[in-house]
Amino acid sequence: MHEWALAEAVIASAAETARQQKMSVVEEIVLNIGELQSIDAEMFASLVKNQLTQAEPLLQDAEVRVVRGEAAFECQACKKEFSEQDAKVSEEEREAIHFVPEMAHVYMRCPACGSPDFSIVRGRGVFIQEITGQP
């Protein structure tokens, strides 16, 4: 459950942001979870929600919503854009990528030219996309 650690990071960061924006109560936190992270969206939302009950009062009643960020890659060598499905990865490889999305570079190749030199354009990480509340 390394998701637990990420959920804790989300809450610490949400609290920081809410204070910066001088909110007195946070109503909703929208999270964006990259596909590469292969974290179940609903499971993660309820994990965050669960940890929120223990968080500071400002955050306790916030709704948590998760949107998925589709993964996209661009080959540096031939400039082709491709998806995770295009570059076939095994279950075991997916697990390594699940913990550290940059490991995609270890296991994936450009499906067009075979180069390992590609960039992750989208679809990594867990982000706070939006945070709304009352001043």
Place this chain on the structure above:
Amino acid sequence: MIDPRSSVIEKRLAGVKRIVAVTGWKGGIGKSSIASVLALLLAHKGHRAALLDLDFTGASDHIILGINDAHYTEETGLNPPLAHGITFMSMSFFSQGRAVPLRGSDVSQAALELLAVTQWGEQDFLVVDMPPGIGDASLDMVRWIKRAELLAVTTPAVLSVETLKRSLALFERLNVPLLGIIENLSTAAHSPFVSHAKFLGSIQRDPSLEAATGHPEQILRTRFAEELGKVAAVFD
């Protein structure tokens, strides 16, 4: 979009008393050997010692220490395994012996991920084997690992003396404290760094180190470990 990961790093490292970042301005000068053997020596002296290999593209601490079958466990994050008395985390756990072709920004991203999810627990020392040089990746590390103290590794070459000065000046501007300078692979009786206020000592080229690679008990009996042990006295 806000990246939440850096917000939690301090909390992950809260149980660690001292963080020693082993840096050097190029590859092949003994950074990994010094970081690994330092962690080994500290653990041997009875300290709670941890080692984090952040040189992802050239991860080698697991080879130096012969950590082959240890694996992290998952709980409220990733718990690093204890190997030869050292709490150890490395990207080698995820790359399964394959090459890790990462550009600088990806090195930073991967490090951030690992720093956000690794649960170090209570440690007297965390030794960090840093990415080489003073590129983005190293600068990101010292930004995220706020309490890091630098242990700079260098060699006697003239070029090295100059780069060391420039790099140390940069870290000083970034307010990263310098614990000390170690000269490795030294040949001359008098090190060119001997006059530096933070000079800790030199380590000679030790031909027996190669054969001891992968065998911690044997490493502890090398001259390399003996000389590093003297330098490590600054931690007592």
